[in-house]
Amino acid sequence: MISTYANALRAAHDAASEQHYPAGTLYVVATPIGNLADITLRALHVLGLVDAVACEDTRHTQALLRAYGIDKPSNQLLALHQHNEAQAAQGVIDLLRQGKRIAYVSDAGTPGVSDPGARLVAAVQAQGLRAMPLPGASSVITAVSAAGLVDEGGDSGGFMFVGFLPSKATERSFAVQALASQERAVVLLEAPHRIEALAAALGALGTRRVTVGRELTKQFEEIATVAAQDLTAWLAADANRVRGEFALVLHPARAQAQMGQGVRVLKLLLEQLPVKVAVKLAADITGEPRNALYEQALVLKAAASEGD
Structure with a gap:
């Protein structure tokens, strides 16, 4: 795997090494949501350049870095996740004040979007320190790009990002009810063990269209658009359809319905x-x-x- 990305690392150096990477900066780095090839050249360069990488899961991130031929000793990987974000953020701030370059990555996709990272960025900025985003893969944007969102006039009406709905049935149903009259598209995320419950709740939206993105960018990626009331049946038609991570796009509610x-x-x-x-x-x-x-x-x- 290392040799596979050797050319990419050389290209990353050639393309990005002449750019300015200030010391004492937090680099918020997007990583692939599935396909390892969906990494930017600048991300590869910065992940090799920084003094430490803060991440959700150090073992996962170590494996990701090694897949690209980037070798970081374990003491340069800092665990920062939803359970220790406030405390770990202070450790990152201390390193930034020493002039260190620190990258932050979530397990997949863009940090701070339904993943840890937002509190870290806020804490860093509150101390007058810099956070520099390195854009890249996002399940939200990936799903929207494949949904074909247009309003009745043929133009895009924009979308709103909601993420995960409540896990309790009654609260989830009320959340769906609140989205029912939303005239813009709505992007939701869901885990495999809850997708059937979400599909049942979304059934209340009747004929409103839903684009389902399952295992986006991965080998068994599946994208389909169905009526909300048919989503449960669509999942039940193939046992594999309840596996993997989901990004769903509720299409805009039609004015007459x-x-x-x-x-x-x-x-x-x-x-x-x-x-x-x-x-x-x-x-x-x-x-x-x-x-x-x-x-x-x-x-x-x-x-x-x-x-x-």
């Missing part, structure tokens, strides 16, 4: 009518899927019971 209208009607009807009757009438009034409205009705009733 926003779930928010159905929920508002449903709330009013549930105050006076049984669930089945309220769901039927809400579906007849709004034209929204009865199954999705029924799921929303159960969430609303459960919330009402908790409030009693």
Whole structure:
């Protein structure tokens, strides 16, 4: 593997070595989300140049560096993850004050985007020290680029990044309800052990399209766009589809079919009518899927019971 990237290291030196890399700086370095070839030349150069690399998992990062032919002794790898971020950040700041160059990498992708790193950058900047970003791979941007997002007029309407929804079922359902009327695209992330629960919750969005990116950039990458109400069935069609990491893009809600209208009607009807009757009438009034409205009705009733 080292010989495979020998040319890349030489190219990185040729392309990036003449640039300025100030001392006492934190270099926030994006690493591949799967395919090792998705590393920038500047990232390779800086990872070899810095005095230490702060990272989520020192063993993972050591293996990554060695794959590129970069050998760092273990004392130049600093563990900095979500459980020790505040304490470890102070250690990084002390090194920066000594004029050291420090890189920070997450296990995959761009630090600070649903990964540790944001608190470290904030702490460094609060001390008047510099944080220099080295852009690269991001599952968020990768998923958006393959989703084909256009509004009804054929133009891109932008997107919002949400990341991981709550793990508890009721909270997750309320989060999906809040996203139902969002007119922009929404990017979500999910782990394999929770993807089926997320798919069930997203089913409440009915015919709203969802682009699913599974194992992005890896050997078994899979990208598909389905209706939210069909996502559970899509996962069930192949046992391999519940494996790997996920980035999902909810396409913009169509103006004439926003779930928010159905929920508002449903709330009013549930105050006076049984669930089945309220769901039927809400579906007849709004034209929204009865199954999705029924799921929303159960969430609303459960919330009402908790409030009693």
